[in-house]
Amino acid sequence: MNRIHVNSTVNGDATQFLCDPGASLLDVLRDTLHLTGSKEGCGSGDCGACTVELDGEMVCSCLVLAAEAEGRTVATIEGVAEGSVLHPVQQKFLEHAALQCGFCTPGFIVAAKSLLDRNPNPTETEVRYWLAGNLCRCTGYDKIVRAVMDAAAELRQERTPA
Amino acid sequence: MPSPAFHAPDTVEGAVALLSGDPTARPLSGGTDLIVQMRSGRIAPSAVVDLKRIASLSGVRREGDAFVIGAATPCTALKNDADLCAAWPGVVEAANLIGSVQVRNRATMAGNLCNASPAADSVPALVAAGASCVVAGPAGMREVAVQDIPVSPGRTSLASGEFVVEFRLPVRGTRAADAYLRSIPRTEMDIAVVGVGANIELDADGTCTAASIALGAVAPTVVLVEAAGAALVGTRLEDDALASMVEAVTAACAPIDDKRGTVAYRKAMAGVLAKRTVQIAAQRAGAKA
Ligand SMILES: Cc1cc2nc3c(=O)[nH]c(=O)nc-3n(C[C@H](O)[C@H](O)[C@H](O)COP(=O)(O)OP(=O)(O)OC[C@H]3O[C@@H](n4cnc5c(N)ncnc54)[C@H](O)[C@@H]3O)c2cc1C
Ligand code: FES
Ligand code: FES
Numbered sequence A: 001m002n003r004i005h006v007n008s009t010v011n012g013d014a015t016q017f018l019c020d021p022g023a024s025l026l027d028v029l030r031d032t033l034h035l036t037g038s039k040e041g042c043g044s045g046d047c048g049a050c051t052v053e054l055d056g057e058m059v060c061s062c063l064v065l066a067a068e069a070e071g072r073t074v075a076t077i078e079g080v081a082e083g084s085v086l087h088p089v090q091q092k093f094l095e096h097a098a099l100q101c102g103f104c105t106p107g108f109i110v111a112a113k114s115l116l117d118r119n120p121n122p123t124e125t126e127v128r129y130w131l132a133g134n135l136c137r138c139t140g141y142d143k144i145v146r147a148v149m150d151a152a153a154e155l156r157q158e159r160t161p162a
Numbered sequence B: 001m002p003s004p005a006f007h008a009p010d011t012v013e014g015a016v017a018l019l020s021g022d023p024t025a026r027p028l029s030g031g032t033d034l035i036v037q038m039r040s041g042r043i044a045p046s047a048v049v050d051l052k053r054i055a056s057l058s059g060v061r062r063e064g065d066a067f068v069i070g071a072a073t074p075c076t077a078l079k080n081d082a083d084l085c086a087a088w089p090g091v092v093e094a095a096n097l098i099g100s101v102q103v104r105n106r107a108t109m110a111g112n113l114c115n116a117s118p119a120a121d122s123v124p125a126l127v128a129a130g131a132s133c134v135v136a137g138p139a140g141m142r143e144v145a146v147q148d149i150p151v152s153p154g155r156t157s158l159a160s161g162e163f164v165v166e167f168r169l170p171v172r173g174t175r176a177a178d179a180y181l182r183s184i185p186r187t188e189m190d191i192a193v194v195g196v197g198a199n200i201e202l203d204a205d206g207t208c209t210a211a212s213i214a215l216g217a218v219a220p221t222v223v224l225v226e227a228a229g230a231a232l233v234g235t236r237l238e239d240d241a242l243a244s245m246v247e248a249v250t251a252a253c254a255p256i257d258d259k260r261g262t263v264a265y266r267k268a269m270a271g272v273l274a275k276r277t278v279q280i281a282a283q284r285a286g287a288k289a
Helices: A025-032 A088-095 A105-118 A124-133 A142-159 B012-020 B034-039 B082-087 B089-095 B109-114 B122-128 B226-230 B239-252 B263-287
Strands: A004-010 A013-019 A051-054 A057-060 A073-075 B005-007 B026-028 B047-050 B060-063 B066-070 B132-137 B140-145 B150-152 B163-170 B176-183 B194-202 B208-216
Touching: A013 A025, A025 A051, A051 A105, A057 A105, A088 A105, A088 A142, A105 A124, A105 A142, A124 A142, B012 B047, B012 B132, B012 B163, B026 B034, B066 B082, B082 B089, B089 B109, B089 B122, B089 B176, B089 B194, B089 B263, B109 B122, B109 B163, B122 B176, B122 B194, B122 B208, B176 B263, B194 B263, B208 B226, B208 B239, B208 B263, B226 B239, B239 B263
Parallel strands: A004 A073, B005 B047, B026 B047
Antiparallel strands: A004 A013, A051 A057, A051 A073, B060 B066, B066 B163, B132 B140, B132 B163, B176 B194, B194 B208
């Protein structure tokens, strides 16, 4: 089987890789590019642990063929913090203890950031619907929702000029 | 899974050539059904033909008195077209009940239709709306009503090498609107037990001049219940008119029994949802006066 040569931008860096035509974007991120923050919980679009942004829209990377990323921009959990400075969503997940085993956390953080980039003032209902495609077996969701609401409040403050 | 060949043509002709040259090749839109089926081993296409690089297949545009929705347009992108949302709120909301945000950012109505699941959410809304689709194939282009695409669970009427390039919906004026409701065991991320699309037109004094009602998940394919629409035309949607409409809906159901719902439950819910859906569509139509 011929491998495909793909050029894309991953977390801001021009990136090239070779992949099997049937490989998922998640396979390439984890196994070829060694960006193992994105997780495979189900491989069928149900759990959201593999959430990344593709051209600015969040998708399940397990349901994207790696070859589709040609010329496109991919943003993963590894690009969310700026160096050692955590994004407010990450900081609030820590403060609210919004994780236990942590397997679902990268997907939740990419999804929550994607919401807050679009809507800095979501209602709790909007947060819950937006995160409906991310499953967590541990927390019961309440702490996750609190963390996202609190991160939204902090981002609004940061954005308001003093 | 065995790796299929991957192609991403940038013209309709290129895609037709790739698909008609190879009977087990499959078109790829959002991949939210296709890739799941490939990974589970249920299908093993020899080639996957990504339609998203064909510019004319993406986005919503106006052509004369029609909205044209490119077949590769993801469901979430439909919400960005304010005119489409005003004219066909039911179609847009049905497409945006599919899966999660992650899924809808990829999933398309064309994939929803051509996957041919009896429970596909956008299909009853499109059928109630009277939508058609333009199909490209080795013999050129043809236009076909949406309800003529699915023939049985998992099978369509599309010939080898054919694929949907766009949907067409009329641009329409005031006092007409649609709605879609589904019943699922959870509030998000589940498969419809029943889905109902309704499209209603009213005249200046609130009399219904046209109505169509389509059901999902209660038969092997979507059902357009002509008798249900007819029960509403000429009425002002009084209780007895709604009751005859519900009777026609219940009579048209031939559902299966499964863990999501029994036959009796699905039939009863179809009636309940049909009534609510008609009332929402009529209220929206009236509000446009
Ligand atoms: C987690 C999850 C939740 C889901 N929830 C729902 C739900 O609530 N409601 C619902 O209805 N569905 C649901 N689905 C199923 C799926 O998302 C939808 O059916 C979706 O609309 C499929 O569109 P797609 O563009 O991803 O199709 P694809 O996966 O790209 O294609 C589906 C099928 O159609 C064919 N095809 C694709 N495009 C064309 C075309 N233009 N012309 C001809 N054939 C074509 C493909 O070859 C394939 O056989 C869910 C899926 C997942 C993974
Ligand atoms: S691994 Fe992709 S959604 Fe679960
Ligand atoms: S913290 Fe364990 S799955 Fe969410």
